[in-house]
Amino acid sequence: MTRPTASTAEHLLQLLADRVTEGLDSAAEGEVQALCAALPEFHEAYFEPAAAAVDLALADGDVDPLPAALRARVLADAERWFAGAAAEPAAGRVRLHRRQPRELRGGPRWSARAGWYLAAAAGALALVGWWQALMIPAEPPAEAPRTYAAFVAETPDAVHASWAGLEPGYAQVRGEAVWSDARQAGYLRLVGLPPNDAARAQYQLWIVDPDRDVHPVDGGVFDVAATGEVVVPIHAKLAVDHPTTFAITLEQPGGVVVSGGPLLVAGNVAGQAAGAG
């Protein structure tokens, strides 16, 4: 593969600067991930300490006190979170009391719907997204091809999981998730996933890696603009070593920390689904 040039590094630096100021869309995030893989001296959080320091330096003194009612809610959240964590680590995570789109409320618990898909999660009752390590960047992943086709062709050790729809309206979904532990990268290929209104809800990927933790890893959010085939790079927020199941939910824009919504589509990695069916 061609060695990255100085202009590639400059382009990556601009993307990283955009990331900590404007934020990036999923395509640009994928580009950052790929370029960081090619240029291991960089990482996704490259400018985050600098941006935080600039914020603190320039906004110093412009600090409003936390409203009392909000402080009370934050403390109540904390109490539930810590109480849950102490009582039952597998399920001990607070569910934030926040406004959600009406259509996302009250759906069937996906633990009931998913059946064997969650067997690998060792009884996890809720999905918890574990955001990327903040201060200690993960080991630079191996360089990853930048397209789905190239990834599949050049990554013989990648694991594959075929999708199956679990909810009404999703039975037609086909495709697969492919993932490489060595590269710490992968793709989703989805056919038939209904388009979403990104202003109201976004699809969110979860990766079950029971060797790592009983809590699935947040795989990032993505949008589907039209019917047909969609290819999305996987943005695992933590290292994933032995994924057994990939699953997709529909969440509020930006994704959630804890998912209570139904599991819409899931796929077990071939050979990993004990008791499938």
Added chain:
Amino acid sequence: MSESLLQRVAAGDTAAVAACVDAFGGLVWSLARRLIGHAEEAEDAVQEVFIELWKNAARFDPEVAAESTFVAMIARRRLIDRRRRLARRPERGAVSVDDAVLAAPDVLGQVDLKDEAAHAAAALEQLKPEQRHVLQLAVCQGWPHQVIADRLGIPLGTVKTHVRRGLIKVREELAAARKEAVS
């Protein structure tokens, strides 16, 4: 050396939780107001940020960054992601350029800046006024780059260059300070 609030939180000291909320609640709330703008969304975002903080408390390393920097990093990441998804322009960011210029702080004149913030201030002081102003609007006010270009009447590419080079400068300053601290 006494443990930091986040280290106490990570160690299970529940008394430190309220202290942490009191110590950093204003910072997180102010960041949310500036970067999100919409009050209800900002409140939800603050709740999310603190849950993130509890989850990541064990990752805090006082030898790597100050607590306030760590908190601001977690908050900014979550807030920027939320703002982008909401596709809303920060209400408080929609001040006039004149207001923003007037509000541009004299970074050397500030007191009580510690650790990374102080080093960032030193780095910012080395930037040209326009560069520093652009960085302030982009980082602190959360203005989109195109809006900054339109309002200041400078090319979008120049805005992006100012932001990129400004962050590189600050990052270099922080790295040098850290290197000096450990040597």
